[in-house]
Amino acid sequence: MSDLQLTGGKEQLFNTDIRQQIDQWIAKYPSGQSQSAVIPALHILQDAHEGWLSEPLMDALAAYLSMPTISVYEVATFYTMFELKPVGRHKISICTNISCLLNGSEQVVEHITSCLGAGLGETTSDGKFTIKEVECLGACCGAPMMQIDRDYHENLTVEKIDQILDGIS
Numbered sequence: 125m126s127d128l129q130l131t132g133g134k135e136q137l138f139n140t141d142i143r144q145q146i147d148q149w150i151a152k153y154p155s156g157q158s159q160s161a162v163i164p165a166l167h168i169l170q171d172a173h174e175g176w177l178s179e180p181l182m183d184a185l186a187a188y189l190s191m192p193t194i195s196v197y198e199v200a201t202f203y204t205m206f207e208l209k210p211v212g213r214h215k216i217s218i219c220t221n222i223s224c225l226l227n228g229s230e231q232v233v234e235h236i237t238s239c240l241g242a243g244l245g246e247t248t249s250d251g252k253f254t255i256k257e258v259e260c261l262g263a264c265c266g267a268p269m270m271q272i273d274r275d276y277h278e279n280l281t282v283e284k285i286d287q288i289l290d291g292i293s
C-alpha cells in the first residue's frame with residue numbers, strides 16, 4: 125500500500141500532502157472550477173500510488189473536485205500517460221506515430237520487446253518494465269523516440285537503446 129490513507133469517506137482517501145498538492149492546482153483556476161485541475165491531480169495521485177490509478181482513487185478525486193465520476197474516467201482513459209492497472213517500476217512509452225514510424229519505430233518496438241521478453245502493453249516478469257505503444261509525444265524531430273518514466277530519448281538506434289536500458293537499475 126502506498127502512503128494514501130483510507131481513513132473514512134472518499135474525500136479522506138488522500139493524505140494531507142496530496143491534498144495540498146491538488147489544492148495548489150485548484151487555486152490556479154476561478155472559484156467553482158475545481159474540475160479544471162483534473163489532469164494535474166491525476167498525475168499527483170498516479171505518482172503517489174505506484175504509477176497507476178485505481179477506481180477508488182478516481183472516484184475519490186471526482187468527489188474532491190466536485191465533478192461527475194464518469195468525467196474523471198473519461199480523462200484517465202483518453203490519455204496514454206495514465207495507467208488503470210499496476211505497472212512495472214519503469215514505464216517505457218514507444219512512439220509509433222507517423223514521424224517515428226517513418227524513422228524506424230517498428231525496429232525500436234521489435235528490439236525492446238525481444239530484449240525484455242514482454243510485448244506492448246505488458247510488464248516484464250521481474251516487474252521492472254512496462255512497455256507501451258503511444259501516440260506522438262511531440263518530439264517528432266528526434267524520431268524515432270521513446271519516453272522512459274519522465275525522460276525523453278530521441279534519435280534511437282539499437283546501440284543507443286541497449287545503453288539506455290543497461291543504465292536503468
Ligand code: FES
Pocket residue numbers: 219220221222223224225259260261262263264267269
Ligand atoms: S511522431 Fe513520434 S514524437 Fe511525434
